[in-house]
Amino acid sequence: MRKFVFFGGKGGVGKTTVSSAYALKCANAGLRTLVVSTDPAHSTSDVFDQQFDDTPKPVDGVSGLDAMELDPEEEVSRHLQGIKRSLSTQVSPAMVNEIDRQVEMAHQTPGAYEAALFDRFVDVMRDSDEYDRVVFDTSPTGGTLRLLSLPEFLEGWAERLLAKRKQSVRLFERAAIGGREPRRMREGDPVIAQLEERRDRFALAGRLLREEAAFFLVVNPDELSIRETRRAIGSLDDATLDVRGLVVNKLTPEPDDDENGRGARFLRDRVQTERERLKTLREEFDKPVVAEIATRIAEVKGDLLAEVASEIDVEVRAEPAE
């Protein structure tokens, strides 16, 4: 298995449970593992009965397993503060308000959360040297998975901006005929430096996601979840990301044969429809079904988590580097 493993899917299908269970499985197999939750609701804390925050913390009672929870809101305000700090040192007081308004606006746009989240993803992946395996529990909000297919697009965008900026600076330099001071210079232009840094970051993200990440989709045996999964696979495939399989969660348990009450009849019908849907999943999707996990009566945590972990048939061993 590759170093970075992502679990995605529609809201409420049990991504947190599945990714926690898989992380536990990896840790028990002796890999240094980090599980990263990006869900603002942060249920990782509930699964392990322990509060986590923005920095990796060891999970009590499991050796070799750390957990962290990303908070995009915090990241957005940190980003905003950083810009404001450099505003106050760079910009004259007369312009501060004007530019300040623009900066505030940029942090209110719909994409800000996703961008912040993306930044944190890249940070975590880049600084993950001490771990053998990093498991991401992606949030359903705003299509985190779609976000992950974007680095190439963003890289191209940064590249285009960079080209424009270089071109205008070059013309300004050329306009400085006969020893005049050019209005802008290529040497030490902070805008070019900043854009280059961004571009390199996107390039790194794209490379890590394409070459070192594997994706799994968690799906429930119901129509909506299946449809959403089909779309998700489509967009991940388009971005040439490596979708390894489907994890079917929340399957209804079958009643014993001698039971014939109303509840048993209901369950039998339900199991019947779910079999149909499993068949659809097996036949119409070109990705293998790697796990079939039955609904549990209690919340999945503690010993139950280990039990679920054993039902996930996903390779744990690290893959040799390509």
Place this chain on the structure above:
Amino acid sequence: MTLAERIAAFRDIAEEWLRGLYHGMISHPAYEKIENEAEDIEDAFMLACFPDAFGIPSPVSYYTAELLPYLEDEFEAWERRMWDRGSLLERKGQQYHF
């Protein structure tokens, strides 16, 4: 004033006129044109960075906001140029001295 001094004075005046003529006809329009072109490209750059200043939401303005502290002069000049400009034709027309 000797003849030699009068010639020297005339040459000074002629030289100044020639330099002025050269500057006005050749070098000034040349760098002005190039500078205008550079400004136009910069405008396009600024528009690509901050389309939300015109109410066009941009998914990347979160990233471009990082550039703002360094774009103070550009930002002000850009906004001014955007207000001044009646039409693209007007701006382009300015680049030619009729």
